[in-house]
Amino acid sequence: MKRLNPSLIAGGVIVAGIVVMALVSFVWTPYDATLVSPASRLLEPSWSHWFGTDKFGRDVLSQIMVGSRTTLFVGVVAVGVAAVIGVPLGILAAMVRRWPGEVIMRGNDLLLAFPALLLAIMFGAVFGASTLTAMVAIGIASVPSFARVIRSGALQVMRTEYVLAARAAGRQPFPIALRHVLPNVTSLITVQASVSFAIAVLAEAALSFLGYGTPPPTPSWGRMLQESQEFLFSAPRLAIFPGIAIAIAVLGFNLLGDGLRDRFDPKLEDRR
Amino acid sequence: MILRLIERTGVFLVSLAVSSVLVFAFMAVLPGDPARVALGVNASDEAVAELRRQFGLDRPLPTQYFDWLGGLLHGDLGTSYVSKVAIGPQVFDRLQVTLWLVVAGMVIALVVAVPAGTVMAARHRKISGLALSAFSQVGVAVPAFLAGILLIVVFAVRLGWLPANGWTPPAQDPAMFLKQLILPALSLGLVQGAVLTRYVRSAVLEVLREDYLRTARAKGLRPFQALWRHGLRNAAVPVLTVLGLQLATLLIGAVVVERVFVIPGLGSLLLDGVSNRDLLLVQDVVMVLVIAVLLVNFIVDLLYVALDPRLRTAS
Numbered sequence: 151m152k153r154l155n156p157s158l159i160a161g162g163v164i165v166a167g168i169v170v171m172a173l174v175s176f177v178w179t180p181y182d183a184t185l186v187s188p189a190s191r192l193l194e195p196s197w198s199h200w201f202g203t204d205k206f207g208r209d210v211l212s213q214i215m216v217g218s219r220t221t222l223f224v225g226v227v228a229v230g231v232a233a234v235i236g237v238p239l240g241i242l243a244a245m246v247r248r249w250p251g252e253v254i255m256r257g258n259d260l261l262l263a264f265p266a267l268l269l270a271i272m273f274g275a276v277f278g279a280s281t282l283t284a285m286v287a288i289g290i291a292s293v294p295s296f297a298r299v300i301r302s303g304a305l306q307v308m309r310t311e312y313v314l315a316a317r318a319a320g321r322q323p324f325p326i327a328l329r330h331v332l333p334n335v336t337s338l339i340t341v342q343a344s345v346s347f348a349i350a351v352l353a354e355a356a357l358s359f360l361g362y363g364t365p366p367p368t369p370s371w372g373r374m375l376q377e378s379q380e381f382l383f384s385a386p387r388l389a390i391f392p393g394i395a396i397a398i399a400v401l402g403f404n405l406l407g408d409g410l411r412d413r414f415d416p417k418l419e420d421r422r
Numbered sequence: 423m424i425l426r427l428i429e430r431t432g433v434f435l436v437s438l439a440v441s442s443v444l445v446f447a448f449m450a451v452l453p454g455d456p457a458r459v460a461l462g463v464n465a466s467d468e469a470v471a472e473l474r475r476q477f478g479l480d481r482p483l484p485t486q487y488f489d490w491l492g493g494l495l496h497g498d499l500g501t502s503y504v505s506k507v508a509i510g511p512q513v514f515d516r517l518q519v520t521l522w523l524v525v526a527g528m529v530i531a532l533v534v535a536v537p538a539g540t541v542m543a544a545r546h547r548k549i550s551g552l553a554l555s556a557f558s559q560v561g562v563a564v565p566a567f568l569a570g571i572l573l574i575v576v577f578a579v580r581l582g583w584l585p586a587n588g589w590t591p592p593a594q595d596p597a598m599f600l601k602q603l604i605l606p607a608l609s610l611g612l613v614q615g616a617v618l619t620r621y622v623r624s625a626v627l628e629v630l631r632e633d634y635l636r637t638a639r640a641k642g643l644r645p646f647q648a649l650w651r652h653g654l655r656n657a658a659v660p661v662l663t664v665l666g667l668q669l670a671t672l673l674i675g676a677v678v679v680e681r682v683f684v685i686p687g688l689g690s691l692l693l694d695g696v697s698n699r700d701l702l703l704v705q706d707v708v709m710v711l712v713i714a715v716l717l718v719n720f721i722v723d724l725l726y727v728a729l730d731p732r733l734r735t736a737s
Binding site: 256259260262263264265267268271272274275276348352355356359360362375378379382383386389390393396397398400401404405 | 444560567575671682
């Protein structure tokens, strides 16, 4: 009998909540998130502004809602970049033994020395800060973890009897990779995607905080935090609301990743 | 074992060489000429050409690379195109500040993670263990800079116990130095501690299942005694790897935390370099950070062998 998996449920609910919030923000937000209104600067939370307003009189709740789009968009593209490069690399490294496989993994390890933030700052220095450079940098920095995880999964698949049979039957490596290896590592890809998503959310927030992420006026949680810094003494709520949003999003994707891992590998569940 | 040492050293040196090429090449593909960038768009062509000559930017790229690398090996990081000041001493000064943060953060992380993770593992089916697990999940989700902002709100704004930002060198005023170090170090350390706790927990859980621990218990040792004498050293091996990776994260995390607490560390230097378009400075700081990360991983590799006798004979 399948046990209830609390991580999967909690993570799923949180992630679904964020997705719904982002979708709703396309058709409705309490106020225009970028509307500057000097008359309503730094309002305390009230019935008309649930989370209050910021120094430009923009509604904080609306900004958080629209900011979730930025977060999800950056996460999806970054994880996409990481998966598109990392998964084939991992499978290739597992299938091509001897030195080419070794070289791939060494290069992969080397990339670990360039964390997302550092890479994104370098990209920002060279190409200018934008959402695109942030996404690509975060994505490239997440390639090594993808490649590593997929390689270890693919190595196991390569030892199975059906792959041996396929090879004995004379199948070429590429069809084997596509037909046997890839379908058997999809669970690993899903788990890794969820974990990488959490990392991407963190990195995007940090980058926007530093001014290397999404440029204004597009709302982003990290930049809301940065703008809140000058009001820490007078209006700390400006930091707390986007801060909670970031933490909840990261928590959601981490829990989802944990839950998926337990789901796909029941043996692990007991050990966690 | 000697073979393994030689292999690891080789990998480390090759990684250093390749990453230096990567960093240099990346900055070299830059659209636009560093001299033009440094002088601004209004500079005359003669001034730009003069600056290019002065800093050797008119030479072929490989010559520039080996020149830079040679300087790096001697601790000479060159002269900034923008401020015309030697970069080496600045980087060295700022690195010390960042190292204080990273070391203090790491100590806090360990002090939090080792006991918490062990208790979580030993009591993993009890309420106290589960509560700690949930707490660490939340800790993992909070980025260090956010923790920093929250700590400022509580301890500087509300309670007024500690300064909200600033930096004083330890030699100048040790008491002030400590006061200003506490919040940034806590924001780095608590978050890393939460991450590390989860690895300590699973490493200890793994060890708890081992036969030698059951034997130790059968000999009459209490659970925590057995774990203390036989378990922790074994659990230390996987935790060490994570610790190495985390040191790298801490180093990079410090970049952002320095911004929160207005600390003149390596991170602020890097960010200032980027905003001033001081490309050589950026290249140098990135390289120093990458060297630090590779060095830490190399040391972890060596410690691995020292901690786990099985690895010494395995190769």
